[in-house]
């Protein structure tokens with residue numbers, strides 16, 4: 001086909017379409033908050049805006065505590081430490097590298113268990129296989145905002161006396177069986193990175209109903225200080241700054257419209273792409289609350305093109321689709337060298353990581369652009385059949 005950029009035509013889009021283009025609420029409100037920050041000269045250290053954001057995020061998730069942090073990775077590290085994880089912790093390999101690094105960084109061994117190829121989240125039976133006398137915990141990841149097998153993982157944690165926590169970086173505003181994320185396991189960790197549908201520039205938080213755990217994490221994120229000159233706990237600097245909290249407050253005000261845009265985009269993609277054979281779009285349980293922030297297309301075995309061929313063709317059109325979280329953490333350094341045989345037990349991880357394509361969505365997209373993206377995919381696939 002001569003009208004495709006891979007065949008020499010001009011790209012469909014002059015400017016690149018990114019996955020993870022930030023959603024930004026009212027600029028005027030943000031600038032007003034910034035004036036308040038400057039006037040008050042209160043920039044960091046658990047300021048009033050951080051406290052307000054924590055209260056609102058906790059209320060939003062119907063959970064007792066939200067402990068805001070400077071990013072999701074530090075939030076993971078602090079939660080892992082506050083829970084007293086050590087030795088080995090079972091996690092999926094099919095996740096963002098931060099889940100594994102947050103453990104390795106603290107000399108804890110991430111043990112990769114396989115996922116379910118339909119849900120893309122940890123398969124409890126695979127987790128069970130990986131438990132040893134050194135195992136202290138499990139970290140489930142609510143990938144794409146779809147809840148992990150919460151009950152299955154909790155049952156294993158109870159049986160083996162393990163700590164269970166969740167990496168909920170994708171799951172802000174999502175629910176499981178009618179209950180908001182934040183209420184499962186000992187605690188759940190959110191990311192507010194710029195590319196997440198709810199952002200604070202950089203940021204993250206831990207949600208928990210455990211008073212003691214929340215208090216420990218509050219100490220840990222502020223060097224262990226309890227009042228002036230009084231350090232009562234080991235700690236680090238995990239504090240969120242006021243300007244980040246201000247961005248969070250502004251983006252919380254806009255959250256319903258962002259979710260509406262994401263939901264609408266997802267439905268347009270789903271409707272258009274489900275007409276094609278060889279590919280499918282990952283669905284969400286419409287009876288739950290979803291943020292629809294990731295639109296994930298899966299390339300089936302009957303697809304006339306490989307996933308990588310489709311990605312190359314889309315990139316040529318300036319559609320910067322992504323192959324998150326290929327090739328799996330176990331295939332990245334240092335884990336590839338440390339555990340060279342990990343892949344032997346990760347067949348579903350490989351299968352899923354090799355066929356996923358994440359498409360641009362969010363408020364930077366609209367129906368017109370999405371229809372161009374889907375028609376390019378249609379032409380690509382039809383041309384090959």
Ligand code: T4K
Pocket residue numbers: 018019020021022071072073074095096098099141167169170191192193194195203204324
């Ligand atoms: N656990 C899970 C399951 C996670 O997915 C993540 C983060 C974490 C833990 C850790 O949370 P944080 O410590 O990050 O809070 C992104 C993000 O950097 C990362 O936060 C996120 N997961 C991951 C899934 O995606 P990349 O590889 O997409 O690259 P990045 O950040 O360069 O952004 C992608 C594209 O977005 C850029 O090409 C352009 C666009 N973009 C990006 C930024 C930052 C913008 O248009 N504006 C921007 O400001 O990693």
